């Protein structure tokens with residue numbers, strides 16, 4: 170369905186308004202919605218944190234957060250920033266909520282926002298429960314319009330803590346008021362998985378274990394841990410990237426066709442897929458998962474030498490794994506996943522590897538080394554958006570040899586610029602009440618159960634770290650994981 174350019178009316182409250190995420194992603198994304206007409210006159214934005222800022226200072230910070238705009242757009246940005254108000258607020262202090270409520274009511278009236286309230290929790294997760302409880306107990310939830318919470322990641326650090334958080338949220342809010350953000354679900358090409366699968370007979374009819382040999386998902390990062398060591402060292406790649414982004418992608422690749430393209434129907438299918446994903450025993454986890462940590466490279470620190478990282482840290486900065494689904498569609502088809510920091514390049518791609526023809530009639534006796542390639546459908550998520558289908562074709566010339574060629578499509582540069590930022594798209598979805606691209610509690614719960622089973626092993630076994638060099642594609646064991654199955658990663662270094 171085409172997003173109607175419909176004006177949304179709401180009062181936003183950003184908890185964590187002075188933080189990194191708000192400045193880097195949230196305000197610029199709201200500005201884009203304003204430029205496109207999804208926000209016009211009827212919205213007000215309240216920023217809160219403990220710092221004592223004036224409205225003017227906050228508006229200046231919001232304006233500064235909007236980068237790379239022309240002189241004419243600067244006027245628009247100033248008008249946009251004039252909708253922003255600031256209130257010093259400690260989320261743990263109940264007494265502060267009355268003033269916040271007054272300001273929300275004032276802005277609701279001033280901007281005729283129809284009583285719609287959107288609360289964005291852009292703070293350390295330790296505060297998520299207390300904010301939700303206080304919003305409820307201090308009367309900030311009204312039945313005038315909608316009340317929606319957008320919750321940042323991480324949603325817990327294991328199943329138990331996620332459940333506690335979810336219980337605290339659902340004590341005050343209904344599931345359909347809770348938007349658990351996963352910014353990968355806001356990426357253009359991740360959303361394209363559904364279009365590709367369910368909009369094309371030639372693809373969906375082959376999307377099963379009769380025709381697909383394996384599926385590979387790679388989320389590769391070139392940067393290291395940067396300034397986020399205090400968070401990252403308590404998390405690691407398994408919690409930071411696999412539990413959420415990778416399992417969300419995998420669930421879209423593995424799910425059955427939803428009855429309709431609605432949030433409720435899509436969620437049902439994603440949950441079913443995650444339920445059928447095999448949860449490993451410790452010994453199976455040892456065989457099917459690989460972890461790594463980056464070493465020093467030319468002009469770059471080893472992870473253990475990064476600021477804020479303990480010298481003996483056992484935190485993984487790389488994970489590769491083989492996921493299995495015990496269901497009719499996917500039985501016997503491994504989903505290989507990998508993600509890591511300080512790898513060769515920054516990119517995200519999905520490679521769907523099809524089975525070779527059962528008989529290769531082109532392997533003539535005179536041509537004993539001939540071999541058909543597997544068909545591979547690649548979904549390029551980033552940095553460029555596109556698809557490629559590798560097929561075998563006849564090599565031009567005398568004789569009859571085959572060679573793989575690519576049929577591909579890449580978004581042109583102008584169109585690529587129009588692609589909305591994930592946060593822009595997801596903020597808009599939350600305003601529209603569309604939770605298709607947010608994680609439901611059941612999805613989060615199954616993902617944690619899978620991850621917890623691996624942590625059971627990893628938390629007691631001391632890894633031999635560091636074990637990969639910056640600029641590589643991770644430890645050798647990641648390649649061996651596939652070699653054991655007679656396979657290899659489609660994306661290899663220096664291709």
Ligand SMILES: NC(=O)C1=CN([C@@H]2O[C@H](COP(=O)(O)OP(=O)(O)OC[C@H]3O[C@@H](n4cnc5c(N)ncnc54)[C@H](OP(=O)(O)O)[C@@H]3O)[C@@H](O)[C@H]2O)C=CC1
Nearest residue numbers: 185186187188189190218219220259260291292321322323
């Ligand atoms: N930064 C990023 O790139 C990403 C962040 N996230 C998630 O987004 C959330 C925010 O991250 P980030 O912006 O980096 O965090 P920051 O540490 O930069 O910001 C935290 C914010 O919380 C405020 N704060 C802290 N304690 C209180 C309190 N008791 N009462 C009120 N406000 C308080 C801080 O202001 P003050 O100290 O003045 O009160 C600040 O505005 C986290 O959940 C993070 O995991 C997710 C993906 C990427």
Ligand SMILES: O=C1O[C@H](COP(=O)(O)O)[C@@H](O)[C@H](O)[C@H]1O
Nearest residue numbers: 322352353388390409410414517
């Ligand atoms: O959620 C996270 O994602 C980023 C990578 O996101 P991308 O959109 O740039 O691919 C990752 O660097 C970070 O560690 C993690 O918390």
